[in-house]
Amino acid sequence: MAETMDEKIKNYRTAPFDARFPNTNQTRNCFQNYLDFHRCNKALSTKGQDVSPCQWYQRVYKSLCPMGWVAKWDDQIENGSFPGKI
């Protein structure tokens, strides 16, 4: 049990440093990855390709973004009021 826990902890990864967002305020990092995930999905699925490359963006935004923001944006996308360009 302890071994698997140690192994798990050793294998933990999080969103890497992104030089586009070097400062403490990471809002834009979160928002950009959220947008990129949805744009990636839209672009690949219109071409009929596999959308698994888009998972990276999802993992990044799920690590960085407050859950409340993600929930709010998901609701907005559902009812068509999301202000970002996807």
Next chain:
Amino acid sequence: MAHQAHAMLYSVDPSPSPLTGAVAALLMTSGLAISMHFHTTTLMSLGLVLLLLTMYQSSRDIIREGTFQGHHTPPVQKGLRYGMILFITSEVFFFLGFFSAFYHSSLAPTPELGGCSPPTGITTLNPFEVPLLNTAVLLASGVTVTSAHHSIMEGQRKQAIQSLTLTILLGFYFTALQAMEYYEAPFTIADGVYGSTFFVATGFHGLHVIIGSTFFAICLLRQAQYHFTSDHHFGFEAAASYSHSCLMSYDSSFTSLFTDEAS
């Protein structure tokens, strides 16, 4: 020598205008707040009446002191010039605040706006339609006011009156066009930070154009009544400086607020 220089200055007689002006400001500001909570414009209207009375009386007093009593000697005029320059400088900084508000929100647009500027959902005005016409109107008024100034300096009474009248008419034309733009605009002051910064900046600018037109109207009345001489017409020069700075503020608005790709 020092005594002589001092004799060319004068002390104004006590006047109620500073007090009435301050009370008017108090009534208008508190009246504005009251009108938003209790839907009654009484207090604000009272303040406005008091402001108009103060403006009328204080300018009448200054004209009496300068034109009729001869108190505006060269050193006094110099002081008045410094005063006007300082006031106009403060107005420039007043507008800089609104420009910085616009740039603060447009250069780094938040996710709530869609991360883009102009924000999602805002249909901007085409800068090459009415805004460009308005720029041309104000620039033309700059030409006519310079012409009026030269006519005054040359002692050409009739031409001065004509140029000054044309200047005022151009000011009214600007105000009418801007009022129409406000009515027809696809967004309001309530439409996010874009609407707020747009209407507050252009609104204060429009108010200043109205003030400038009023100032020129007073100058026109005075010119018609032979108050100005070819050497001494500071009231007119003050109005012209004020309006020129107003024009500069519109030109800056034009390049920043009205363009579609706002940064």
